[in-house]
Amino acid sequence: MAGTGIGVSYATGFGTFGTAVPKPDGTAITPTGYRVTPAGTQTRLGNLPLNAALHPDGHHLLVTNDAEGTQSLQMIDTDTNKVVQTLPFASPESLYVGLAWSPDGNTAYASAMANSKIRVFSFADGKLAEQAPIKLPTKNPNGHNITLFPAGLDVTPDGKKLVVADQLGHTVTVTGQSETIAAGHRPVWVTLSKDRRTAYISNQGSENVNVTDVRHRQRGEPRSPYGRPHAVGRAAQERPRGQ
Numbered sequence: 001m002a003g004t005g006i007g008v009s010y011a012t013g014f015g016t017f018g019t020a021v022p023k024p025d026g027t028a029i030t031p032t033g034y035r036v037t038p039a040g041t042q043t044r045l046g047n048l049p050l051n052a053a054l055h056p057d058g059h060h061l062l063v064t065n066d067a068e069g070t071q072s073l074q075m076i077d078t079d080t081n082k083v084v085q086t087l088p089f090a091s092p093e094s095l096y097v098g099l100a101w102s103p104d105g106n107t108a109y110a111s112a113m114a115n116s117k118i119r120v121f122s123f124a125d126g127k128l129a130e131q132a133p134i135k136l137p138t139k140n141p142n143g144h145n146i147t148l149f150p151a152g153l154d155v156t157p158d159g160k161k162l163v164v165a166d167q168l169g170h171t172v173t174v175t176g177q178s179e180t181i182a183a184g185h186r187p188v189w190v191t192l193s194k195d196r197r198t199a200y201i202s203n204q205g206s207e208n209v210n211v212t213d214v215r216h217r218q219r220g221e222p223r224s225p226y227g228r229p230h231a232v233g234r235a236a237q238e239r240p241r242g243q
Helices: 234-238
Strands: 008-011 034-037 049-054 060-065 071-077 082-089 099-101 107-112 117-124 127-135 150-155 162-166 171-174 179-182 187-192 198-203 208-213
Touching: 049 099, 060 099, 060 107, 071 127, 082 127, 099 150, 107 127, 107 150, 117 150, 162 187, 162 198, 171 187
Parallel strands: 150 187
Antiparallel strands: 008 034, 049 060, 060 071, 071 082, 099 107, 107 117, 117 127, 150 162, 162 171, 171 179, 187 198, 198 208
C-alpha cells in the first residue's frame, strides 16, 4: 500500500541490487529486474493483495490477500499506516476480491470464493470478529452441484442486502431475496449506483460491462470498454445510458 504519488521504475541488474524484494529505503526490485521507487508511505501486506475497502470513518482500511496457501484479511490504521489485525484463512477456507462495509460501518463482508459463502464480520474498537456467514446456493434447481465462486460485491443502502458477482455461475446474486440475475461470462466485479438501483457488472470473460436494474432483475445490454474490465469505479455510474 502506498500513499498518493508517483513512482519510477527502470531496468537494472540483480548483481548490484540483490534479490527481488522490498528494500529498507522503500524501493524494490521486481521479479523482472526493474527497480521501483514508489512515492508515499508503504505498508507491508500479505501475499497478493487484490482489493482494499476504506471504512466509512476513513481511519481503517481492510485488505484482502488472496495468494495460494494461507490467505488473510488485514486491518490497517490509516492514521499510523500500521497493520493492527491479521485474520488468516488456511486452505480449504478462502477469500477473494469481494470486500465491502455496511453503510453504518458496523459490519464488513468478504467473499469466500471456494466456500460458496460471504464472510461476515462485526467491527468494534478497530477490530473484526467473524460472525455466521451468508451461504450461497450449492445446487441448481435440478439438484446438480454448483460452485458460484463469489467475487466482487456491494451493499444496498439499508445494509440488508448484498449484490454479489458469481464468477463461475455467470450470474449476480442478491442476498436476502434468493434472487439471481443473468450476467455475462465470468462476472468479477459489482458496483452499485448512488441510489443503489443499478448494478454495474464487469464481465472478465466477455470483456464487457452489464448495466442491470437490480429492483426488477433486468439485465441491460452490455457495454464494451477498451481492454478487459476487472473493476468498475463509481465514476462509471455517472455516465448517461447509451454512452
